[in-house]
Amino acid sequence: MSGTPGVIAATIPASVKGSGHPPGRGHLRGSDLKWAIAFVAPYAAVFFAFVVYPVGYALWMASEPSLYRDLIADPLYLPTLVNTLLFVGLGVNLKMFLALLLSGYFMRPRWWIKILLAIYVLPWTVAAAQACISFHWMLIDQRGLVDGLLSALFGVEGPIWLNDRWLALGSNIAAYTWKWMPFWTLIFIAGRMTIPRDIYDAAAVDGATGIRRFVHVTFPLLANLYLICSLLSTLWTLGDFTTVYLVSGGAPALSSEVLATLGFRYAFDTARPALGVAAVMSTLPILIPVTIVLMRKVQTSAVQV
C-alpha cells in the first residue's frame, strides 16, 4: 500500500490516547472485551437514538387502521403506488444491469478508458438537488436543452417532457439512473477486479470468450454481489425523495409522484403527518422481505470469503 502521510488519519481527532496495558494474553482478553464495548458504544448510541426510536415512533404513528382506509379512498394513492413500483422496478434493474455491463467495458485496456471513467463518475459526485434542478430545466419544454438539441440535430419538435405522466416518470428514472449508475459501476469494477486472471485464461482455453464468457464465467462469479447490490439499491431507490421532488415535482398534477414525495405532501402540505407516515409505511410488505433476504445473503457471502 502506498506510504504517503495519512490524509484520512489526520482528519480523525486523536481524542483517545493509549493508556498502555501490561502485556499478557489472558489479561488482554478481558481488557479487549472492555475496549470492544467502549469502541462500539458510540455506534450503538446512534443506532438506538436515531434508528430504533424513530422507527418505533413511525410504526406507532402508522398503526392506526383507519389511516389505510383513508389512503385507499384517496384517488392519488393507487396511481402513486404504481409509479413507485415502476420507479423502483425499472430504476433499479435498468441501472444495475447497465452498471454490470459497463463495468466490463471500463475494464478494457485502452488509454482513453481511464479518462472516460473519470468523466463517467462525475454524476455520482455532483450534488443530487443541483443535478435534479438541471434535469428539470433541461427537460422543461422547447426552451430546454434536450428539445433544443432534438430540433438542432434532427429537426424534431421535442415533447414537453414534464407534461405527461409517463414521460415525467421516465425523466425521473433517467435522472436517477444518471446520478447513481456510476456508483454501482465502480462497485462492480471492484468486484470484477477480485476475479483472478487465470480463471479467464482457463475459460479462454475452453473457448469461452465474449458473451459466453460473461454468461458462464463473469456473471456466476458476480451473481451474489449483484443480488446484494440490487437489494440494497431497492431500499435506497424506494426512499429516494430528491429526484422525483425536483425533476418532475410530481407534474403534471401530482400524477408522477412516488410514495416518498406523496407522504411528504400529506405530512407537510396538508398537515396530516400520520397519513404521511402511513403512506410510506404501506411499503413494509416490500421492505421486510427485501431486508431479510439481504441479511441472509450478506451473512452467507461473509462466510464464503
Next chain:
Amino acid sequence: MSLASVSVHPARKRRRLRMALTEAGSIALGVVLLVWSLLPLYNMLLVALDPEEGEIEFDGNIWTPEPSLESFRAAVTEEARYLEHFWHEFGNSLYIGLATMVLTLLIGSLASFAVSRLRPGSGSLLTNAALLTYAIPASFLIVPYYRIMHVYGLSDELWAVIAVQVTFATPFAVLILGLYARLIPFELDDAARVDGASAVQLYLRIYLPLMRPALAVVAIYALLLAWNDYLYQAVLLSVRNMTVSVVQGQVFVDVDAAWNAMMAAAIIYVLPPIALLFVLRRYVAASLTMGGGDR
C-alpha cells in the same frame, strides 16, 4: 502447407475485421457515455453563462449567443436575488458535510475495529444492525425525526441534520470497513501485542494507517450523502439556518429567479466533493482493487 496458409488467411482477416468493429463500437459507446454524463452538467454551465437575468432566456439554444461570467460574479458577491446569504448557506452546508464525514469515520472505524479486530466473530451482529438501519429508508422517517429532534432539543440546529446523516452513513462505513479489514493479516496485531500494544494503540498504529484506502471511500461517501441531502435540510432547518440546496430547491419553480446566478452558485456548490475525490483518488483506486492493485 500451402493449403493451410490459404485457409488461415480469410479467418485471420475476418478476425481482424471483427476486432476493428468491436473497437469502433467501443468508441461509439464511449461517445454516448460522454454525452450522457456531461449533458446535465453542460446544461448547468449553459444556464450560468446566460447574460440575461430572470426568466429562462436560453430558448432552446445549444450554445449561449453571448456567454458571460457576470452570473458567477453576482453569485460570489451575493448580489443576485435569493443569493443574499450565499456564503453563510455555503458555510452551513460545509459544516454539515465535514461534521458528517469526521463523525462517520470516527464512529464507523471504532465500531468496525472493535468487531473485526478485537472480537472477531461478533461481526454479524454489527452487520445486521447496519442492514436494519437501511430497512426503512431515511426519507420515510422524516416525520418521526421532525418530532424527535424537538425531544432532543435539536430543532432548527445544524446538528439535527448531522445526526441524521451520520446515522445513515455509518452503516455503509461499517459494511465497507468490515470487508476491507479482512485483508489485514492478524499476525500484525499479534506482533504488536507481543510488544505490549494496547487496543487503542492497535487502532491508531495498525488499523487506521492500513485502512486508509477504505477510509477514503467512507469519507467521500459520507460527504456526498450530506451534500446530496435536500429533504432533511429543508424540514429540520428554518430560514435562519438555510443551506445552499434548500434555497435552490425551494425557489426552483420560480422562473423569475436569477437562474443564471443560481446555476453559477450550483456549480460552485458541486465543486468541494469533486475536489475531495481528486485529492483522495489514489486511495480510492487502491480500495477499488481491494489493496491488490499496487502491491
